[in-house]
Amino acid sequence: MQLHPVAAVEKRSMQSGSEIIVIGGGVIGLATALELRLLGAAVTILGKDFNAAAGHAAAGMLAPQAERIPTGAMWDLCLASRDLYPEWIAKIESISGIAAGYWRCGILAPYYQAQTGIDWLDDRSIHHHQSGLSETVVGGYYYPAEGQVDNRALMRSLLAASQSLGIEFLDGVEVTNIEIDRGRVTHLATSQGDISAQHYILATGAWSQQLLPIPVVPRKGQMLSVLVPIEQQEHLPLQQVLFGEEIYIVPRQDGRIMIGATSEDVGFAPANTLKGVKQLMTNAMRLFPPLQQFPLLETWWGFRPATPDELPILGTSPATNLTLVTGHYRNGILLTPITAKLIADLVWHQQADNLLSAFNWQRFDPV
Numbered sequence: 001m002q003l004h005p006v007a008a009v010e011k012r013s014m015q016s017g018s019e020i021i022v023i024g025g026g027v028i029g030l031a032t033a034l035e036l037r038l039l040g041a042a043v044t045i046l047g048k049d050f051n052a053a054a055g056h057a058a059a060g061m062l063a064p065q066a067e068r069i070p071t072g073a074m075w076d077l078c079l080a081s082r083d084l085y086p087e088w089i090a091k092i093e094s095i096s097g098i099a100a101g102y103w104r105c106g107i108l109a110p111y112y113q114a115q116t117g118i119d120w121l122d123d124r125s126i127h128h129h130q131s132g133l134s135e136t137v138v139g140g141y142y143y144p145a146e147g148q149v150d151n152r153a154l155m156r157s158l159l160a161a162s163q164s165l166g167i168e169f170l171d172g173v174e175v176t177n178i179e180i181d182r183g184r185v186t187h188l189a190t191s192q193g194d195i196s197a198q199h200y201i202l203a204t205g206a207w208s209q210q211l212l213p214i215p216v217v218p219r220k221g222q223m224l225s226v227l228v229p230i231e232q233q234e235h236l237p238l239q240q241v242l243f244g245e246e247i248y249i250v251p252r253q254d255g256r257i258m259i260g261a262t263s264e265d266v267g268f269a270p271a272n273t274l275k276g277v278k279q280l281m282t283n284a285m286r287l288f289p290p291l292q293q294f295p296l297l298e299t300w301w302g303f304r305p306a307t308p309d310e311l312p313i314l315g316t317s318p319a320t321n322l323t324l325v326t327g328h329y330r331n332g333i334l335l336t337p338i339t340a341k342l343i344a345d346l347v348w349h350q351q352a353d354n355l356l357s358a359f360n361w362q363r364f365d366p367v
């Protein structure tokens with residue numbers, strides 16, 4: 001553990017009846033606010049649009065191996081978060097009374113071309129492991145420690161937990177400017193007037209660059225869902241995630257199946273497109289042909305917060321009383337527990353865990 005010199009300046013005021021404003025009430029903002037509240041902070045969340053958060057749009061996979069995160073700081077962060085998940089979910093659920101659908105169901109990654117490696121499952125093994133796969137699947141990998149959470153249920157659970165602990169969530173309030181004077185945030189300009197606090201946390205996901213010159217851009221993802229036909233619901237045909245080439249298929253325990261996702265560099269262009277939906281349907285039916293007969297439930301889209309190196313931006317900022325928590329890109333649901341814990345410790349106890357050091361904003365601003 002290191003004591004961060006800038007954050008330490010804030011210590012005295014923070015512990016004497018402090019006020020913290022979290023800008024952005026997505027999965028990261030809510031979870032961070034909750035962790036701070038549990039440490040004793042008085043927290044307000046300002047959210048432009050709860051329903052627009054990528055936290056609702058995601059598939060909810062907890063999948064550092066399937067996502068092929070390379071070893072290094074990000075891998076360590078992802079594994080630390082995956083390890084925290086069962087206990088963290090139990091905590092949120094016990095506060096909120098709302099189940100979040102955490103399921104360590106394992107992830108199977110089928111391939112159409114043979115790969116190498118000691119963990120490679122050959123043709124026979126993979127089809128034995130999962131019936132119904134395309135006959136053109138020649139093998140794959142199995143990741144038993146990976147799984148999923150029902151991210152929409154998690155959002156509901158986090159919201160209810162924060163409300164029950166007395167966190168003020170002002171949804172529909174857009175922060176339009178962060179006023180900084182001599183290295184400190186003085187106040188926020190918002191759609192409802194100015195507001196100030198002792199400390200501020202930026203958790204605005206894909207929209208972060210609208211408030212600060214940090215390189216976070218939207219990467220659109222389109223999704224759709226289908227429902228397992230009623231007569232097959234007693235024995236669900238999928239009991240694990242399929243993470244294929246350009247497609248993933250995530251079965252929920254209630255019979256819904258999430259299918260995603262496109263990855264599009266189109267700014268904040270809204271809506272599902274025929275091209276996007278066709279790509280999802282084609283790739284999903286190719287990988288798991290039984291889907292052809294499953295009724296379509298819903299289509300939606302969301303915006304991943306992407307950075308140039310695809311790593312989050314976590315920790316201190318150019319302003320002493322502003323902490324950055326953004327840029328989680330494809331793994332924000334996975335990274336929520338560890339992010340919330342490390343950022344709450346940083347802001348409240350001035351403890352900067354070594355895990356944070358690779359994710360500072362300064363990597364984009366070398367002096």
Ligand code: FAD
Binds near residue numbers: 026220
């Ligand atoms: P968001 O959840 O987007 O929340 C940001 C919030 O800030 C929004 O509600 C927004 O309205 C608010 N806001 C923005 N600007 C302002 C402002 N000026 N003032 C006030 N409020 C503001 N991750 C995984 O781990 N596993 C997955 O399987 C997975 N699948 C995904 C699939 C798709 C299609 C997408 C789009 C994402 C997926 N992700 C997944 C990524 C994950 O959803 C994101 O990394 C995560 O939601 C980011 O959380 P966040 O809180 O930073 O941003």
Ligand code: GLY
Binds near residue numbers: 059221261331
């Ligand atoms: N992690 C899955 C996605 O971002 O699409």
